[in-house]
Amino acid sequence: MSYLSELRALWGSAPLVSVGVSVLIQDEQGRVLLQQRGDDGLWGVLGGGLEPGETFLEAAHRELREETGLTCPNIAPLPLEEGLVSGPEFYHRYPNGHEIYLVGLRTHGTLPAAALAGAQPDDSGETLALAWFALDDLPPLNSNINRVSMNVLRARVGLPPLPLLPVPDAPPVGNHLLALRRRVGPRPLFAPGANVLVTDEAGQLLLLRHGGAGGWTLPGGSLEPGESLAECARRELFEETGLEADHLEPLRLYAGAKYRFTYPHGDVIDNVSVLYRAHGVTGRLTLPPDEIHGAAWFAPGNLPPEADLSGPLLQAMVAQWRDGEGRSVAAPASS
Structure with missing residues (x-):
């Protein structure tokens, strides 16, 4: 059971701060590798939550292997100005009702387009399909987490940003860590x-x-x-x-x-x-x-x-x- 699943068993579906990594992989044409998700059928970047003790790079390599079966030796963190993820726009509500605010880091790597022929996602059902997409011809994306990541790449090639989805007001400042600790x-x-x-x-x-x-x-x-x-x-x-x-x-x-x-x-x-x-x-x-x-x-x-x-x-x-x-x-x- 993953770290986040263990917390959910005690916390329920209410908002949690989820520490995660996004893995932006591009091919020689600048296309981005996206995953069709098993939970809602929409598309998103590769990545997922950190497990205790992991660095962001370790998690990036693990998530890439789990979701695609591929390895990418040159994955590296984006500069902090492009790479940091946090704020109210990174709210997401999963189809099962679980709510998160993502906090984390974007990483980036490159693979040849032909590498996708050897992809073998694990059997978790998280990945329905994988495909390369041009940054000006993207499929339906499932959350702002993915839209903002695409906007980072689009800005690099002079494309306008994708509009963001509306999000609820952030909860009032309290002591989230203390409340979680009590559970x-x-x-x-x-x-x-x-x-x-x-x-x-x-x-x-x-x-x-x-x-x-x-x-x-x-x-x-x-x-x-x-x-x-x-x-x-x-x-x-x-x-x-x-x-x-x-x-x-x-x-x-x-x-x-x-x-x-x-x-x-x-x-x-x-x-x-x-x-x-x-x-x-x-x-x-x-x-x-x-x-x-x-x-x-x-x-x-x-x-x-x-x-x-x-x-x-x-x-x-x-x-x-x-x-x-x-x-x-x-x-x-x-x-």
């Missing part, structure tokens, strides 16, 4: 979210002393259903520091087994987080006393010991800032 217990849960690098005029990094996670952290937290990753970053930055940013620059997406974190009380999360650099920061540093127990500014050569940082995700993010000063990374999602 499923301490088992590993995906925790998609965002963290923010904030520096002062002297080039020092802001770190917070977090009461729940323990240790020093960056401003940030978990995403709510229907919220974009950038919106999550802005909200968490303001809630935890009272600060606002004119612009948030996405630097890197972290996912995979190495970023699993176990809280002191035993709950386990698999972090899936975008690191943003804040530009044009304004406001007065104000800490919520129930969550944040202190704050300090650190120069690159005077950071807390690694063991005092709140887990492997924060250790990797702080090291990214220390070693590269937050410079943008083009294809990071396999790390």
